[in-house]
Amino acid sequence: MSGMRILVLGVGNAFSSRYYSSCFALEAEGQWLLIDCPHPIRKIFREATQAAGLSLKINDLQATVLTHLHADHASGMEGLLFFYRYVLKTRPTLIAHADVAGKLWPGHLSASMECTIEDVGQPPLLHTPEEFYNWMPLGLEQPVQVGPFSIAARMTLHNIPTTALKIAAAGRTLGFSADTAFDPTLIDWLAGADFILHEASGGFLHTPYEKLLGLPKEIRSKMKIHHYPDRFDVEASKIEPVRQGRVYKI
Numbered sequence: 001m002s003g004m005r006i007l008v009l010g011v012g013n014a015f016s017s018r019y020y021s022s023c024f025a026l027e028a029e030g031q032w033l034l035i036d037c038p039h040p041i042r043k044i045f046r047e048a049t050q051a052a053g054l055s056l057k058i059n060d061l062q063a064t065v066l067t068h069l070h071a072d073h074a075s076g077m078e079g080l081l082f083f084y085r086y087v088l089k090t091r092p093t094l095i096a097h098a099d100v101a102g103k104l105w106p107g108h109l110s111a112s113m114e115c116t117i118e119d120v121g122q123p124p125l126l127h128t129p130e131e132f133y134n135w136m137p138l139g140l141e142q143p144v145q146v147g148p149f150s151i152a153a154r155m156t157l158h159n160i161p162t163t164a165l166k167i168a169a170a171g172r173t174l175g176f177s178a179d180t181a182f183d184p185t186l187i188d189w190l191a192g193a194d195f196i197l198h199e200a201s202g203g204f205l206h207t208p209y210e211k212l213l214g215l216p217k218e219i220r221s222k223m224k225i226h227h228y229p230d231r232f233d234v235e236a237s238k239i240e241p242v243r244q245g246r247v248y249k250i
Contacts, residue, residue: 003172004028004250006197007056008242009048010038011226013201014072019244020044021072022199022227024176025056028169031147032056034064035165035176041076042083051245058083062147063093063136067178068100068162069108077104078112081132094133095144097153099161101137105129138163154189156180159205166193172250179227182211191219195250197242199227212239224248 005027010020021038025045038044042058049056058080066074084092094101105114105128113132115124129135138144143152148170153163158179164186165176175193179201180186190196196219202208209232212225224240234241242248 003170004167004174006174006195006248006250007048007052007054008226008244008246008248009044011228011242011244012072013199013206013227013229014070016230018230023073023076024197025061026149026167026174028172029148031062031149032060033146033149033167034058034061036067036073037064037076037080038072039075039079041080044076048245052247054247059088059090061092062149063095065138065151065165065167066094066096066100066104067165067176068158068160069103070160070179073179074104074108078109081109081113085132091132091134093136093146095136095138095146095151097138097140097155097161097163100163101135143168154186156186157183157205164190166190174250177207179205180207181205182207187215187219194222195248196223198223198225200225200232200239200241201227201229209237209239 007025009023012019012021023036023038026033045058084090114127117124138153140153143150150168152166156162156164156178162178164178167174173193175190175196177198179199199207200209220239224242226242
C-alpha cells in the first residue's frame with residue numbers, strides 16, 4: 001500500500017474517563033511506529049486493532065517514539081518493556097529526544113525496574129536501561145531514519161521537555177503537534193505536512209480548540225484534532241476529531 005496510514009489508539013486528554021489517552025500507530029511499507037505509550041498499552045493496542053480489523057500485534061512495531069514523560073503519554077512504558085523482556089525476549093527501539101530519554105529511566109522507570117528478585121531467597125539484581133531498550137536519539141537538527149520513516153523534531157511550548165514530530169515516508173508526511181500551548185511558529189513548522197494531527201485539550205499549556213478554528217483554511221483542511229476533553233462535542237466540531245479504532249490514510 002502506498003503512502004502512510006495511522007491507526008488511532010487513543011484520543012483523550014490526561015483527565016478523560018471516556019477515552020484512552022492519545023496515542024497512535026503509524027504504518028508505511030508494512031512497518032509500524034508507535035507514537036507515545038500510555039497505560040494499558042497492550043489493551044489499548046488490542047482493542048484498536050480489533051476495531052479496525054487489523055491483524056497487528058504489539059511485537060510488530062518497528063519502534064516507539066516518545067514525545068514526553070507525562071503519564072498520559074508514557075505510563076505504558078513499564079508494561080511494554082517488561083513484556084518485551086520477559087515474554088518476547090528482545091529489546092524494542094525507543095526514539096526520544098535526549099531531554100526526554102535522559103529522565104525516562106531515573107525519573108520514571110527505575111523505581112520498578114532497576115532492582116528485581118529473580119527467585120525466593122536470592123539477592124536482588126540491579127538492571128540498567130540498556131537491558132530493556134535500545135535508545136535512538138531524536139535530535140532537532142537532522143531527522144532520524146528508522147525503517148522507511150524519517151522523523152524530524154522540534155520542541156513545543158509545554159511544561160516539561162516535549163517534541164513535536166514530522167514523520168515522512170512513502171512520499172507523505174505526518175505533522176504531529178504533541179502537547180503544546182498554541183504556538184504559531186509550530187503551526188508554520190507543521191504546515192507543509194500532508195496530514196496534521198494537533199492536540200485540542202485547552203487549559204494550561206495546551207491548545208484551545210478555538211485557536212485552531214482561527215487558522216487559515218488551507219491548514220485547517222488537512223488538520224485533525226486529538227487529545228480532547230470528555231466535554232468536547234465531537235459531532236459539532238468544525239475540525240474533524242479522530243476517533244479511537246479508526247484508520248486514516250495520509
